[in-house]
Amino acid sequence: MEAKFFDSLSGGDSANGAKLCMGLTDGDFWSCLSGVQLLYKGQDSNNVDFGRIEAVSNINNKNFELSSGQPLSLWLYVVRRVNRCGMEEQTLSAAVMVAFDSLGNLIG
Numbered sequence: 001m002e003a004k005f006f007d008s009l010s011g012g013d014s015a016n017g018a019k020l021c022m023g024l025t026d027g028d029f030w031s032c033l034s035g036v037q038l039l040y041k042g043q044d045s046n047n048v049d050f051g052r053i054e055a056v057s058n059i060n061n062k063n064f065e066l067s068s069g070q071p072l073s074l075w076l077y078v079v080r081r082v083n084r085c086g087m088e089e090q091t092l093s094a095a096v097m098v099a100f101d102s103l104g105n106l107i108g
Contacts, residue, residue, distance in 0.1 A: 019056045033084050035059040039066075040078045045092055048078050069100035 016022075020032060039055040042048030055064045059081065069075065079094040099107045 016051075016053050019053050032082070032086075035081060035083045037061065037064075038080050038082060038088070039064050040080070041075045042078075043074075044076055045095070048076060048092075050078075050080075069098070069104050069106065071100060071102050071104045074099045 020036065036059055037057045038053050039057070040048050040050050040052070041054050054077070055066060057064050064079075074097065076095055076097050078092055080089050080091065082088045101107050
């Protein structure tokens, strides 16, 4: 299991642990038995913060719920799947660059 998911020291209550429901098992067990998709973001492919999960989605879900972005910003979002054993794929194949307008709304 990836170390960033195994969160027993803080009882699953860190930012990443809370998004993955690790608090349900006090951070001791992987609670996402069917696997999940994780969303990360960065300014470009060399600057994605893979230590900070932006959003979590069911493995079969095709959408992520995001709050509005920073006005007049450009971000690269990367989706990575994590299997039922807590092993994360290491790829940039599911990535998209998005832009936000002056109100923080996604530009189509």
